Amino acid sequence: MVNSSQIDRHPWNTDFKWVNKTGPFCRLSEEQADQFNRDGFIVLENVFSDEELAPVIEATDELEARTDSFLSGMDNGRASIAEKGAITFSLFAVQFSQAARSFAAHPVFAELCHDLVGPNARLYHDQAVYKKPEKPRRFPWHQDNGYTFVMPQQYLTCWVALTDATIDNGCPQVARGLHHQGTLLHRYVDPLGWEIFEDHPDVVTAPVGKGGMVVFSSLSPHLTGPNTTDSVRKAYILQYAPDGAEVLQGDPSQGPPLRRNLANDSRRQFPVLVNGVPVSPDPLP
Numbered sequence: 001m002v003n004s005s006q007i008d009r010h011p012w013n014t015d016f017k018w019v020n021k022t023g024p025f026c027r028l029s030e031e032q033a034d035q036f037n038r039d040g041f042i043v044l045e046n047v048f049s050d051e052e053l054a055p056v057i058e059a060t061d062e063l064e065a066r067t068d069s070f071l072s073g074m075d076n077g078r079a080s081i082a083e084k085g086a087i088t089f090s091l092f093a094v095q096f097s098q099a100a101r102s103f104a105a106h107p108v109f110a111e112l113c114h115d116l117v118g119p120n121a122r123l124y125h126d127q128a129v130y131k132k133p134e135k136p137r138r139f140p141w142h143q144d145n146g147y148t149f150v151m152p153q154q155y156l157t158c159w160v161a162l163t164d165a166t167i168d169n170g171c172p173q174v175a176r177g178l179h180h181q182g183t184l185l186h187r188y189v190d191p192l193g194w195e196i197f198e199d200h201p202d203v204v205t206a207p208v209g210k211g212g213m214v215v216f217s218s219l220s221p222h223l224t225g226p227n228t229t230d231s232v233r234k235a236y237i238l239q240y241a242p243d244g245a246e247v248l249q250g251d252p253s254q255g256p257p258l259r260r261n262l263a264n265d266s267r268r269q270f271p272v273l274v275n276g277v278p279v280s281p282d283p284l285p
Helices: 030-039 050-072 098-104 105-117
Strands: 041-044 087-091 121-131 139-142 156-161 172-175 186-191 193-195 203-207 213-217 222-224 233-242 244-250 261-263 269-273
Touching: 030 041, 030 105, 030 213, 050 087, 050 098, 050 233, 050 244, 098 121, 098 233, 105 233, 105 269, 121 261, 139 193, 139 261, 172 213
Parallel strands: none
Antiparallel strands: 041 213, 087 121, 121 233, 121 269, 139 222, 156 213, 156 233, 172 203, 172 222, 186 193, 244 261
């Protein structure tokens, strides 16, 4: 068990200061915004209907089937932190599916960007994460900004439940309040992935029904538990960053970043909010 005084900051996290989000808000209530600022996450139930999710699930199922086929050809069915029968990560559905592309610009996300990112926001990353029942295991405590260091560090993750996410099948759990420190030091734990700590005393479990989502900061440490059911737990994760955000590259253990790349790949990192006005992405060719 650890406390916040025992956790080191990431070497590139030298001058971070958390900025509370203040109104007026489009989507959130004052109470929800206060919880997000204080705890680093909120749960929104019943956001999307089955009809809205159906084409998205069709797209992510198709993409995940390709991922699963790829893993079948790898040694031990593994590639990095993905493993057949355990957990798969299927990237960039918006590059292949018009349904996913349109969903990423849904008014709900534009409103959340208005409330929690700013007047100019882009889709930064999207991936379908399917947690399989054959090899139940946790996905370790991490921050999203601990995998790829983005500046500004404070961006937004929307964890959309494509099936009911329960304690038994691996719903998110969040360590409250640590987002105020910025990006923390992670260590790699094979085969699970990057980890900050094994456990923490101030953890909240965030089950959410199909069509709901957990909205948390890129700086909120979170994990998902093992899937001990007999069904696949499906989630579609969309992340939004301020326009002008940069991805830092290099080895943090060796010194400052070597490169800074703008997160503006037009194929997948398209604007969803420009000067406070929602915009739709260009259709796929």
